[in-house]
Amino acid sequence: MFRQTALRRIAGAPTTTAPFRAQVPRRTLFSRGNQRRSGRAVENLNIQRLSQQSEDWHRNRRTFLWCGTIAGVISFIYTAYKLKVELSKPNKLDTGLPSSDPLASPSAADRKVVVHDEDGREIVATGNSTVPTFPRTLDLPAYTAPITTPSPTTTDPLTTQTITTPSGTTEYTLVGLGLRTVTFINLQVYVVGYYVATSDIAALQSALTKKINPIATTLVPGEREQLRAALLDPAEGERTWDELLASGVPARSAFRVVPVRDTDFHHLRDGFVRAVQARAGGETMADDAFGEAMRQFRAVFNRGSVPKRKELLLVRDETGRLSIAYDGGANKKEGRPPGRQLIGVVEDERVSRALWLNYLAGKKVASEPARKDIVEGIMEFVERPVGTVASQVVPVVNAKV
Template sequence: MLRQPTTTAALRQQLRRPATLCDSLRTPARRRTFLSRREIAPSSRAVENLNVRRLSEKSQEYQRNRRIFLWSGLMAGIVSFTYTAYQLKKELAKPVQADSGLPETDPLARADAVDRKVVTHDTDGREIVATGNSTVPTFPRTIDLPAYASPTSDESSNTSAGHLATPGLSASTIDTEYTLVGLGSRTVTFIGIQVYVVGFYVATADIAALQSALIKKVDPIATTLVPGERDQLRDQLLHPVEGQKRWNDLLAQGIPARSVFRVVPVRDTDFHHLRDGFVRAIQGRTAELPGNAAQDETFGEAMRQFRAIFNRGSVPKRKELLLLRDEKGKLSIAYDDGGSKKEGLPVGRRLIGVVDDERVSRALWLNYLAGKNVASEPARKNIVEGIMEFVERPVGTVASQVMQIYNRHN
């Protein structure tokens, strides 16, 4: 059969006609060669289109950003917490400006009243002062102590039994009342680990002499100090050199005649640990003592007696150790170990030793009261503020006021 010639009109008609299956079958197929790339037709299933490497990169990026975000939040929290604590500490350290309605001349209306002792009452009605420590929260405002005498010797005594306590100790039956002047915590190491709380007490009857001596140093004819003079006396007592000279002169004159340092540990310790601290303090003050104490055999013997007193066992926390100085400078050491009649031990405070050399007690007192480095700076500052309470009142009025309160409670 002969094929009819294709005209121009027929060609146009074929182009306008849609392609059919036969036409597609007549289209020549592509052949894949060795060097040609393989064409993969897209699949209709989504799982076959996943790119594992891309997903892994995205997961790693997400985890990295998540860690950065969490660390940023942690650092921001630490910075904000530290800043808030610092600002809170600054606000708490500021004097409380309360509108009390008191005149400006009233001692309680002054800004420095916030640094003074806050006296409250316990369940038994006794006056107590907060220490700021959770283990030893309070100190009594007044304590009654006997005039301890040297213990008598017995069969268990050694050659220095005249200065070591034995069961046959003697003490006067008349108690002396002591009033708290100031207190603070003794800390060690750079992080401020608290060791014990110490309070300075002065015999109530001897406060007038201390008042008069301090006032006369500032104004020889005054009986009380005005605010400007009180600030002058405060600066002198806190000065490393002036304070040392002032307290050294007072102690040499026997002022105050009778005083006590009350030491209460806030953690379990022992007598040897306390002894080492006291001995280092005394040795560091030998330059201020009269005579050549470092080379004096009498002073050396007194230090051996002092060390022998502390040859004892443990000192549990909250137990009381008293360092008493009388009008002659004699040092008496008493300890309350919490004994009971059931245990066969004396109840209450017991004298454990006496050192007659006045220089030993003076060095211990200077270790807490004056100098460049003191055993407890908070205690020294609080003691000075307590003295400011004394000198702002007429001589003799503090003792009479304390006695009136004491008689009212008894």
């Protein structure tokens, strides 16, 4: 039996005495495992990993879209700004030459250009389309008449104001001008120009010249740059103008305000009052006389609308008294006479000085273009010998507009 079984194993024949068992190869240390693979594709899904990938994709998509939106807004703002800058440039082949175009921007040349209108009057371009020009000189009377109180039954308070016009008038020369803007979108409000009595320019020349060089009658280029830096410096400029105005230099000056859009006296009053309060010190604000002067100042502006292109004058005399005149044009229906009409006077010198400083110097001024243009006008003065009637707006071009 055992012999037959052994012979069958040798011959390869199956044995019948023992039950059939599957032959399972044994795995040893050096043998490879049985890598039997199925013919079907098997995909192992990780739900958590797929969810994380989807979340990352949507987050990146949102970030990309926000970046594109922000870049688009910035590009739009930058393009609009560059377009505005290009449109504001003068349409000249050679902008280095003085321009005779009264509508050209004042920065088109190193010096302003005086042109003549059809009536032969000298005018200066403002760079604004609504108020394109300002007169180079003003002939103003001495506003010395007392101001009468408007009657409650009067429909137009301008008809009750009085004005004294002496036999002669005083000529005022334009020093500088600029545009007043408000809010971050630079909403244009009015064009303002600073005028100094022509006969008082010599005193202003002398005071500013001696501030830099006490023995000089005119300033050389290096000294002019030193004076320009001092006037443009917020602290030094305010200190300089405060000292000059307190000492009565210049003795007579005026600000001419012309709105470029329809406004009203209350709106102008609020801006002026905030400017005066910001410039006046704490002790000054607590003074009863100053408080009464501010009440008088507010009362002057207690009236109606101010259409665009109408003129408002703020005039400071040798005593520092502030006179306010308004030219609303003739109105036969309301009985309003033509020309400038005196509408109010404020006696306290501190009110006019604070209002003047709001345009001339400080960290924040009403119109930065006007302040810079006034400083450039001052530079035209001090480069000439003291006593010479200097004008900022040169050379004169005999042109008709």
